[in-house]
Amino acid sequence: MNSLVKVIPLRWNDFDVLGHVNNVRYFEFMQDTRVALVEKMNLSKADISEIGHVVAHQEIDYLKAIPMNATSVSVRIGVEKIGGASYELSYEISDGQDLIYAKATTVMVTFDVKSDSVVRIPDNIRAALETYCK
Amino acid sequence: MNSLVKVIPLRWNDFDVLGHVNNVRYFEFMQDTRVALVEKMNLSKADISEIGHVVAHQEIDYLKAIPMNATSVSVRIGVEKIGGASYELSYEISDGQDLIYAKATTVMVTFDVKSDSVVRIPDNIRAALETYCK
Amino acid sequence: MNSLVKVIPLRWNDFDVLGHVNNVRYFEFMQDTRVALVEKMNLSKADISEIGHVVAHQEIDYLKAIPMNATSVSVRIGVEKIGGASYELSYEISDGQDLIYAKATTVMVTFDVKSDSVVRIPDNIRAALETYCK
Amino acid sequence: MNSLVKVIPLRWNDFDVLGHVNNVRYFEFMQDTRVALVEKMNLSKADISEIGHVVAHQEIDYLKAIPMNATSVSVRIGVEKIGGASYELSYEISDGQDLIYAKATTVMVTFDVKSDSVVRIPDNIRAALETYCK
Numbered sequence: 001m002n003s004l005v006k007v008i009p010l011r012w013n014d015f016d017v018l019g020h021v022n023n024v025r026y027f028e029f030m031q032d033t034r035v036a037l038v039e040k041m042n043l044s045k046a047d048i049s050e051i052g053h054v055v056a057h058q059e060i061d062y063l064k065a066i067p068m069n070a071t072s073v074s075v076r077i078g079v080e081k082i083g084g085a086s087y088e089l090s091y092e093i094s095d096g097q098d099l100i101y102a103k104a105t106t107v108m109v110t111f112d113v114k115s116d117s118v119v120r121i122p123d124n125i126r127a128a129l130e131t132y133c134k
Numbered sequence: 135m136n137s138l139v140k141v142i143p144l145r146w147n148d149f150d151v152l153g154h155v156n157n158v159r160y161f162e163f164m165q166d167t168r169v170a171l172v173e174k175m176n177l178s179k180a181d182i183s184e185i186g187h188v189v190a191h192q193e194i195d196y197l198k199a200i201p202m203n204a205t206s207v208s209v210r211i212g213v214e215k216i217g218g219a220s221y222e223l224s225y226e227i228s229d230g231q232d233l234i235y236a237k238a239t240t241v242m243v244t245f246d247v248k249s250d251s252v253v254r255i256p257d258n259i260r261a262a263l264e265t266y267c268k
Numbered sequence: 269m270n271s272l273v274k275v276i277p278l279r280w281n282d283f284d285v286l287g288h289v290n291n292v293r294y295f296e297f298m299q300d301t302r303v304a305l306v307e308k309m310n311l312s313k314a315d316i317s318e319i320g321h322v323v324a325h326q327e328i329d330y331l332k333a334i335p336m337n338a339t340s341v342s343v344r345i346g347v348e349k350i351g352g353a354s355y356e357l358s359y360e361i362s363d364g365q366d367l368i369y370a371k372a373t374t375v376m377v378t379f380d381v382k383s384d385s386v387v388r389i390p391d392n393i394r395a396a397l398e399t400y401c402k
Numbered sequence: 403m404n405s406l407v408k409v410i411p412l413r414w415n416d417f418d419v420l421g422h423v424n425n426v427r428y429f430e431f432m433q434d435t436r437v438a439l440v441e442k443m444n445l446s447k448a449d450i451s452e453i454g455h456v457v458a459h460q461e462i463d464y465l466k467a468i469p470m471n472a473t474s475v476s477v478r479i480g481v482e483k484i485g486g487a488s489y490e491l492s493y494e495i496s497d498g499q500d501l502i503y504a505k506a507t508t509v510m511v512t513f514d515v516k517s518d519s520v521v522r523i524p525d526n527i528r529a530a531l532e533t534y535c536k
Contacts, residue, residue, distance in 0.1 A: 013290060068285070146419075
């Protein structure tokens, strides 16, 4: 099983009036880690232009606030489940050590770009996803 | 039962490379509607400085992409459940007519600002929340 | 002379740790007002796909912080100068009354989308811009 | 003369519908580099809580679009001028090699936090700034 951890430096604008990272920004961290996963799975340009991956569902549990003195977060991503035309990613957002800030999941759905309709995950993408399954 | 609908004009930067509203931004719309709800419930300054409301969990189902020609979204918010020290808000993000873009929920937890510990929802806040229950 | 004022509701995430609207966000307000101007000038789709308008230079003077209790800003935009292949827009960001938060300008350059090279402002766009000159 | 270069990884949401980094985001990159400069000058907490630094003016020249395949930008910051109660920072945003995307400046004004009035730059801050002068 492969795994991917992306370290994301925090920006001044990630913090809100209350002095911690705003709840919305966590989804940016997840998104950037998801993009890194797609790149590391080395899906060809052809895959991406023919098969789209769309976010269908997201869930997050906020466990600990990310304080002003944090300079980065660490996001571990894995593939939780692979279905016929969808797959579920899971994330653990932490300080890179033992402090977990949040746990989250995203369900992605594959669709055919030309017909704009849901389509079965192609075999090469399925194989790439499987290498990141827990 | 009261209800609240907030119309949020879209900004150029809500849209991403793919030409529709980015999945992260939906949580901004929910946040701004939640803030409007708190204001409309007319919670006194005292409540807010003594009792904090923190986002503990969020879930969203994306149903339809919000296209480039959309100029605003309409967010209907309601109180779904009230527990001992938490409550659940629900949202429907739409075009203001029949087209629903997404459905979502947020679980908020109340805590005592001074001791930074979870605290039972005070009676006046509970009463205010109840007027927005379905 | 025509003029355009766009009222932009503030979002929770426009405010930063210091409790006022973050300096970066002013450029979002200017951008959204600029987009509204283009739409009001009623430039046809053909114009936009053939002629691009790119931001070449921006300047801003921050005069007064926008405080937490502000709920919207008012942006007045006008055309300051029209050159051969560029034009300058000016903005006044205020509370809609007498309180001016910032004054700013943007220089836009026109270019031919196909050849990706700077191009003289077409006559119909020039005529549209002139109606917004001071 | 000291100098500081901050490498900022780009995020998916830095890119807009047009497929390059949005003009507004450059000011976030400048802001984060400015914050890094303040930290590296090692100003004590006391300085920051007593003396505020507020953005008074900004200017930018966009030279080259930052394309989709860019993964980070490099921001070189320096102190351009030091006045009585203000100082000017300059930035060069590049690919870390020879390709300069933008050049920009920010004028900062110092003020006394307690009285909220403009105040002469204290000697220790002036000395710290001077080490970054060109």
